[in-house]
Amino acid sequence: MSARPTIRDVARAAGVSVGTVSNALNRPDVVSADTLGRIEQAIEDLGFVRNASASQLRTGSSPTVGVVVTEISNPFFVEASTAMERRIRDEKCLMMLASSHGNAATEARLLRHFQEQNVRGVLLTPSDDDLSAAETLVAAGIPVVLFDVHGTSEKVSSVAADDVSGADAAVGHLLDLGHRRIAFLDGPIEVHQARDRLAGARLAYERRGLSPEEAGLRVVHLPQFDAEAGAAGTARLLRSEDEPCTAIFCANDLMALGVYRVLRQHDISVPEQMSVVGYDDITLAAQLSVPLTTVRQPMVRIGFTAADLLFRHEERAAHLLFKPELIIRDSTAAPVAGRTPKDR
Structure with a gap:
């Protein structure tokens, strides 16, 4: 017998034809239970491993x-x-x-x-x-x-x-709490998810009779959907001379992790001074020191x-x-007069 058992060796050990072994490997439903059991036992005893490349050549896929x-x-x-x-x-x-x-x-x-x-x-x-x-x-x-x-x-x-519905729910939640100056940290506009979540954010304002830009929506497009991008976007917001926002909506939860880090570095408390909403509801979102309000994707x-x-x-x-489903946790609250972040 060769060092590597072949399909012929399996057939000989099981007392069946090579074609029957082939059927057992590729179409086991056409082989009787008794015969299939003998073939499987022979495969185990011999240590047979099928040649996937040869199988692909035969089947074409x-x-x-x-x-x-x-x-x-x-x-x-x-x-x-x-x-x-x-x-x-x-x-x-x-x-x-x-x-x-x-x-x-x-x-x-x-x-x-x-x-x-x-x-x-x-x-x-x-x-x-x-x-x-x-x-x-x-x-x-x-x-x-x-x-x-x-x-x-x-x-x-x-x-x-x-994603339009999910972002609508997220920003709608912030608007219903009383926020108007909301920053949306979004990804590259070329990406479907970035465009759809922006459309949903704008829709939330419009459904409440508000013009997004006039009411205070501020969109920051970032090159990636990750924590570093979220941190960079937050730092940009804090350096801005514009009237500060009271809430940040992130295109995903990873970006929200970066937002948390920069806010903590500037002693800006969540949600007392800044509400934060994420998107996806990754496992970590509920485990943060301030559990993250987010949009749960299935x-x-x-x-x-x-x-x-x-x-x-x-x-x-x-x-x-x-x-998707809005999951409300501890990172969002109504804006409090006099508690707007001043740190630049």
Whole structure:
């Protein structure tokens, strides 16, 4: 016997044909329980490991599902991808996770790599509006599902939460507390989530009969959705000669962590002198010294549903939109006269 057991060795040990072993590996539902048990026992006794590359050559596809997110370190994507992996595992596939870092060229390169590998499908958070690379995969027979982005493509399905509704609820909460001068720390305007959350922030003012700019909405676009960007945006607000804001709404919870750090450095208390609202409701949000008011995205549902949609083989693209939920904690309160932050 060769040093590495082959499928023929398994067939000989189990007393079946090579074709039956192949069926047991690839289509176990067509093999009787007794025969399948003998084959599995032979595989275990021999220490047989199937050759995935050879299997891919025979079947024409890989058992791998590619997942491209904008930033692997973001807790939102950690939770969503964990749910994806659970659904992908149900299909006896493996997940390959990669980060585009919000860079369109990197994203295109990753998608080309997945196409070359002839993966089973791709789950993608696009870095911008250009879906041409994703549509190329679909044309090649590789299904693609967007997640965390509400798409409209007739070729590429999508699963997301309603960011306009979520931001509307967040800013509406601050307005109802009495805040008017609200700073919105947003990400790059090229990103879907940044545009939709800005639209929701403006909508909250408009639904209350207020002009956003005249009433006091101040938008700060930042290059990233992370704590360092949140800290930089807060420092910029505190250096400004404009009338100080009384509340800060952040495009995600990571940015809010940076806001907390700078406010603490300037002895500005939350929520007495500054209310803060985040977005996503990552696990850490409830564990902060001042638990963070935030918008909860159904991260697990988004991830699992996106992966499930990938395996449905729908003839037409489907676009699913979940409603986020405002979670009110201790970081927001009514503005108090005389308690506006003065530190510059």
